[in-house]
Amino acid sequence: MIRAVLIALTLVLGSQATAETRVPQSQAEISLGFAPLVKQAAPAVVNIYAKIVTQARARTPFSNDPFFDDFFRNFANPRPRVQNSLGSGVILSADGIVVSNYHVVGMATEIRVVTTDRREYGAQVVLADQASDLAILRLEGAEDLPYLNLRDSDEVEVGELALAIGNPFGVGQTVSSGIISGLARTGTGTGEGFGYYIQTDAPINPGNSGGALIDVNGDLIGINTRILSRSGGSNGIGFAIPANLVREFLHQARDGAEAFQRPWAGMSGQPLDGDLAASLGMDLPEGMVISELHPESPFAKAGFRVGDVVIAVDGEPVNSPSEMVFRMTIAGLGDTSEVVRLRDGKREVIAVAMYSAPDEPAAEPxxxxxxxxxxxxxxxxxxxxxxxxxxxxxxxxxxxxxxxxxxxxxxxxxxxxxxxxxxxxxxxxxxxxxxxxxxxxxxxxxxxxxxxxxxxxxxxx
CATH class of the missing domain: 2.30.42.10 (PDZ domain)
Structure with a gap:
């Protein structure tokens, strides 16, 4: 136990850019724990108060009847209802660029952001995407704000120490510690997200959404977004959106994009299990086999066909459709990606163009x-x-x-x-x-x- 504490403190106290990794030299240093790291990172995590106006149907005598409630669904006069959403956000630049979750601010009509030193700012959503559950905000009149640097989330390893910072249950800014429990988690989330996450056992609760998951250097690993729980409280399985996806959002927001753009795969596929891998002559199941391919897909134009196995994109393994979408998204539009293809037992690296789904022939709405x-x-x-x-x-x-x-x-x-x-x-x-x-x-x-x-x-x- 003492050895584990010393290792943790070694990482924390050695995380400063100008310091060398060393063991604690005194009882005073041991008692600090994560305090220096929290003092460094916490000011860049903000509380977000969002007001959302929804149209609620008026109650009728048939509202509790499954048949009649559905029958009258489109005839009852809707009434506006105000909902207040509480969440967290992370400052990414000194001029007031903040990232949070779409489900916190995406549908908001009014947003108020409060920093740790109690400064308040109005905010506007400049880029949001429900599928990725991310939103970029700009604070009005902000300058010289503390902010977090984005880490390359592909370098994160299972077992690393991590801190989750946010505003759970509205009690005020809270810090919880844990480790990185898993990477490339897919299909474990709920809602509209693509389901590609970093998993942590650092406690995450309602209100932590949009908050920061940081490493021992104080760099942003991911944006806390959801938990796996039947009770609604944290039970040690939390998920964060990787920082590399946040970086792509930040780039597009700075470029003035009105909607988030991701490259189009134009394919569907399935992960390989043991039997399918054996039928393809593979020793171990890896990659994703293509089951359907649109003729205008960039993969089809690069020579892929149904039955091919996609092993990796830009040097990173791909084992599911969600991982494929993620890898293509962080690659960005307008470039090419190096895709490893397996066909007839032979592996080959093929350059695939990254472009959005074409509007051809014209949709003519x-x-x-x-x-x-x-x-x-x-x-x-x-x-x-x-x-x-x-x-x-x-x-x-x-x-x-x-x-x-x-x-x-x-x-x-x-x-x-x-x-x-x-x-x-x-x-x-x-x-x-x-x-x-x-x-x-x-x-x-x-x-x-x-x-x-x-x-x-x-x-x-």
Whole structure:
């Protein structure tokens, strides 16, 4: 136990850039613990208070009835409701650039940021992405703020000491210690995230979201984002978004991006298990086998095909679709990545271009006007861009619903539905929808594909 403490203190006290690694020299140094490290890093972690306005439906006598509640879902008058969100953030630059979680500030109408010395700032979201659960804020009128440096999160190792800093349960800034418990955790989160995380046993609780996970040098390893818990409290399994992804967000925010852009893979795949690896002649299961490939995919254009195994991207192993998305995302747009491919037992390094999903052929979105049978309905041609935005199957073709609008939602349409026919007339392009609806009578029949299943909707207009 004493030896472990001495090792920990050696790392902490030797973490200063100008100091050498050494054992504690006195009882006073031993009693300091993590105090020097906390004094260095804590001022760069802020509390965030966000106000979110949501539209809540008015209660009806049928609200508790599963059937009638669903039936009246789109007819009850919505009422605005204010929700207050509490979370944390990390300052990344002296001029007031802050990173937090999307689920803390992404939908906020008003954001207030409070530093450890009780200074308060208004803040605006400059870049946010729900899928990655990250948001970049700019503080109004901020200057000369303390900030944390980003560490290369690919260098982080299991077993390293780590500190989590945030504002759990709104009690004020709190520091908890632990180690890095795991890397490249996928499929362990909830919500909209891609599920690629650093795992730590440093206690993380509600309110820690958006806070810092730092190493013994005071550098940012990741942004605390979620826990694995049935009770809602920390039980030693917490997850942080790696700093390398934060760095890409910071770059795009500084470049003025209005929406976060990530390279398009244009493929689907699955991890290799023992049996699948053996069938491919591999001694050990590693990599991800390609099961579907869009013809416009950068991998298809680089010569990949279904059945190939992707082993690594830019020197880092890839064992799942989530890892593939992460590796491509931090590679950034406009460059190429070195991808290791396994085919017929032979490994080869291939350069793959990193570009966003192309809008070709043009999506040509059409929004129906007020005089239409379904005013507000927006449809678009399916192409790689709409496939990505609407999360459609790679094989999807035709015309998709980008926004059902209020009337389309009432008849049962959903975002991402692929329209096949209206009143028996086949839908070939977006403009067809408006033309067909002009001729429809009091009844309307919609045939569509929803998550691969054929669905028929009938409605009286």
């Amino acid at each position: 059409v929004q129906l006007g007020e005089k239409s049978r379904l005013p507000g309905l927006t449809v678009a041609r399916i192409n790689p861009k709409t496939i990505t935005e609407l999360q459609l199957p790679l094989s999807a073709e035709g015309v998709a619903v980008a926004d059902p609008g209020p009337y389309g939602a009432r008849v049962g349409l959903q975002r991402g539905d692929v329209l096949l026919a209206i009143n028996g007339d086949v839908v070939m392009q977006p403009a067809d929808v408006a033309e067909i609806l002009k001729e429809s009578g009091r009844w309307m029949a919609l045939d569509l594909l929803r998550r691969g299943q054929r669905v028929s909707l009938r409605a009286r207009l």
